[in-house]
Amino acid sequence: MAKKSKAGAKKAKAAPIRKGGPSALVEPQIVSDDDIDPRHQWKRPLQAPGHTQVDFEERVNFRRLHNYRIARVRDALASSGLGALLSFDQHNIRYTTSTVIGEWARDKLLRYSLITGNGEPYIWDFGSAAKHHRLYAPWLRNDHCRAGMLGMRGAVGSDLTLFRDAAREIKAILDAEGVGDMPVGVDVVEPPMLFELQKAGIEVRDGQQTMLLAREVKSHDEITLLNMAAAMVDGVYQDISEALKPGVKESEIVALASGRLYQMGSDCVEAINSISGERCSPHPHNFTDRLIRPGDQAFFDVIHSFIGYRTCYYRTFSVGRATAPQRTAYRKAREWMDRTIELLKPGMGSDEVAHALPTADEIGFASEIDAFGLNFCHGLGLGLHERPLISRVTSFRDPIELKAGMVFAVETYCPATDGISAARIEEEVVLTPDGAKIITLFPAEDLPVANPY
Numbered sequence: 001m002a003k004k005s006k007a008g009a010k011k012a013k014a015a016p017i018r019k020g021g022p023s024a025l026v027e028p029q030i031v032s033d034d035d036i037d038p039r040h041q042w043k044r045p046l047q048a049p050g051h052t053q054v055d056f057e058e059r060v061n062f063r064r065l066h067n068y069r070i071a072r073v074r075d076a077l078a079s080s081g082l083g084a085l086l087s088f089d090q091h092n093i094r095y096t097t098s099t100v101i102g103e104w105a106r107d108k109l110l111r112y113s114l115i116t117g118n119g120e121p122y123i124w125d126f127g128s129a130a131k132h133h134r135l136y137a138p139w140l141r142n143d144h145c146r147a148g149m150l151g152m153r154g155a156v157g158s159d160l161t162l163f164r165d166a167a168r169e170i171k172a173i174l175d176a177e178g179v180g181d182m183p184v185g186v187d188v189v190e191p192p193m194l195f196e197l198q199k200a201g202i203e204v205r206d207g208q209q210t211m212l213l214a215r216e217v218k219s220h221d222e223i224t225l226l227n228m229a230a231a232m233v234d235g236v237y238q239d240i241s242e243a244l245k246p247g248v249k250e251s252e253i254v255a256l257a258s259g260r261l262y263q264m265g266s267d268c269v270e271a272i273n274s275i276s277g278e279r280c281s282p283h284p285h286n287f288t289d290r291l292i293r294p295g296d297q298a299f300f301d302v303i304h305s306f307i308g309y310r311t312c313y314y315r316t317f318s319v320g321r322a323t324a325p326q327r328t329a330y331r332k333a334r335e336w337m338d339r340t341i342e343l344l345k346p347g348m349g350s351d352e353v354a355h356a357l358p359t360a361d362e363i364g365f366a367s368e369i370d371a372f373g374l375n376f377c378h379g380l381g382l383g384l385h386e387r388p389l390i391s392r393v394t395s396f397r398d399p400i401e402l403k404a405g406m407v408f409a410v411e412t413y414c415p416a417t418d419g420i421s422a423a424r425i426e427e428e429v430v431l432t433p434d435g436a437k438i439i440t441l442f443p444a445e446d447l448p449v450a451n452p453y
Helices: 062-078 090-097 103-107 127-136 161-176 191-199 208-215 220-243 250-264 324-343 350-354
Strands: 009-011 030-032 084-087 112-116 122-125 145-147 184-186 204-206 268-276 297-306 313-319 376-379 386-390 407-415 422-432 435-438
Touching: 030 062, 062 084, 062 090, 062 112, 062 208, 062 220, 084 090, 084 208, 090 112, 090 208, 112 161, 122 127, 127 145, 161 191, 184 191, 184 208, 191 204, 204 208, 208 386, 220 250, 220 297, 220 313, 220 407, 220 422, 250 268, 250 297, 297 422, 313 324, 324 350, 324 407, 324 422, 324 435, 350 386
Parallel strands: 084 184, 122 145, 184 204
Antiparallel strands: 009 030, 084 112, 112 122, 268 297, 297 313, 313 422, 376 386, 376 407, 407 422, 422 435
């Protein structure tokens, strides 16, 4: 961690910082204690306020949110040995610059941002979007909002001119801000861009771990947005429980949930799993046009975002009636859930939590890698899967200490002995100093039976 200055602030490492002649030094940016304070309010209930801003109560303070995120990035960068972070990952771009365009851009690798230890963030975007940022994003410098265009995952053809020019522009900024001789962290990148960065004399290293380190502890404002997103899904599950009847298609439930979420203000319904009957085991992770039938077990996962902050929220139902194997499977999944959540508290190691998760053979799989993704915990924020990720595949080799302010999605899955049914539960939890607080509130203590006979 960077040392605190006498003024009570943290200085980011940014050597070498000599610019121009021998007497011209670039001063590192200061990370103030005020900006990096997450401002948790643990003595108060976790809030899920209305979506509009009002003058009579504080809800989400977006400028405070931006200042916290950029301070976290600077702090992580300061201890990374990197001179700058170059991001093509849409979540990292949003975290660093507080800019976003349509969800279609998430896999195109054409937008990118740059931040050094000595400067303010840059964003390269569609020219019209960059112009929009200059008008409506006063927290960014006007000349740092630039038009950019790369390969669009190969769509522009094999001409390397755009990549070459972008790499040279980035190198010029690194030199101007005094970090041109330091490695640059990159998260995800098209190979031609990587090669041109290297040709420009830039040493490229993995920057994703640095960004995920920055993002792992959520501020009060981030937790509020995550709670608001979860509250929207609480309501969607009420609608699903009422609509879940024989003759309804899995895809109709997806349409119902998507429509309700957008009506409530979702900015992206990333995916909805809708799985029923014999499709429950093994878990296919999708939806079809299968008709729901009497006595089916059915489970759903609602993944959407509100102001960028995501949910990952499973619930299981039986339709009309529940069988003994369905109830037994659900009870086991709930027991695994409860014992895992009990261990999620500050100071615990992720390996200690992983030991509480069921083994692969308990759910009928030959190895832990075969069973991965069914019983595990993952960080949740702007991204669906953030640090720390807790599983029997990874956590014994590389344990992480849990901290207050982390937010997890905890997932359990148990196949039923009838060979077709299965129970799938997921709770989102906020780690407080006193342990985990569940923010996914649609009832899941016992197996719900939708529209019982």
